Every structure is written in structure tokens, then in C-alpha cells.
Amino acid sequence: MAILAILLAVAYPSYSAWRQNAGYKQAARELALIMRDARSRAISTNLEHRVSIEVNNARYRMERGNLAYNSSAWPVNFGWISLPGETLLQSGAACDQNSNVVATFFPNGSSDSQPVVCVMAEGGNVKFKVMVGSQSSGRVVIE
Numbered sequence: 473m474a475i476l477a478i479l480l481a482v483a484y485p486s487y488s489a490w491r492q493n494a495g496y497k498q499a500a501r502e503l504a505l506i507m508r509d510a511r512s513r514a515i516s517t518n519l520e521h522r523v524s525i526e527v528n529n530a531r532y533r534m535e536r537g538n539l540a541y542n543s544s545a546w547p548v549n550f551g552w553i554s555l556p557g558e559t560l561l562q563s564g565a566a567c568d569q570n571s572n573v574v575a576t577f578f579p580n581g582s583s584d585s586q587p588v589v590c591v592m593a594e595g596g597n598v599k600f601k602v603m604v605g606s607q608s609s610g611r612v613v614i615e
């Protein structure tokens with residue numbers, strides 16, 4: 473019994489850290505997935521699509537434009553979806569901003585900007601960055 477207690481005491485911190493890191497990775501993948509989906513939908517429907525990310529609330533949604541370019545109406549594809557658990561987000565290339573992020577994708581696959589969303593650990597360490605790596609291609613990457 474004592475050996476089992478010792479093994480659990482040694483293994484639990486490693487398991488806990490692994491589980492927490494898996495949560496960070498899941499949040500980054502979810503953000504990248506929705507951005508890639510918006511890009512694909514823009515190409516396939518010939519309509520602008522955008523992803524709005526509320527950094528302080530750790531949630532996102534996709535909206536469809538009414539035109540291929542310069543849309544004037546943005547119906548919501550689906551309501552806000554919250555990221556898992558206690559996800560903390562920041563924005564900006566240096567991961568030091570709390571401003572919301574909007575990534576708009578056009579029918580040619582490009583993006584209007586190169587937004588960066590950072591998945592943060594509780595201590596303020598950057599775990600992952602999700603971004604549009606190239607504005608001309610609209611390619612979404614995770615670093």
C-alpha cells in the first residue's frame with residue numbers, strides 16, 4: 473500500500489501537467505479549426521466569412537457575409553461557442569493585448585489581416601499562438 477501511495481505521489485504532478493497542456497492544445501486546435509473552416513466556406517460559397525473571437529470571454533463564432541467582398545450584412549452561422557475549461561486568451565503578436573479578434577476570409581482564400589490569438593497558461597506564459605500566417609493565402613497556423 474505504501475508503494476502505491478509513493479507511486480501516486482510521484483505520478484500525479486506529471487499527469488496533472490500533461491492534462492493541463494492537453495487542454496491548451498485543444499483550445500488552440502479548436503480556434504485553428506474554426507478559422508480554417510471559415511476560409512473553406514468562403515471559397516466554396518463565394519461569400520466572405522469571418523470568425524469573431526472574444527478574448528476576455530474565451531469564445532468565438534462564425535459569420536457569413538452577404539457579398540464576396542465588402543459585405544454589408546453578417547448573419548451568424550452559429551451562436552457563441554466557449555472554449556474548454558479555464559482557457560485564457562490574449563491577442564496581438566506579442567500576446568499582450570486583450571482586444572477582440574476578427575479574421576475575415578475572402579472567396580480567393582485570402583484574409584483581410586494576420587490576426588494572432590494566444591492561448592495562455594495561468595501564469596501568463598504563452599502556450600500556443602493561432603494566427604493567419606499569410607494574408608495573401610489565408611493559411612492558418614499554430615505555433
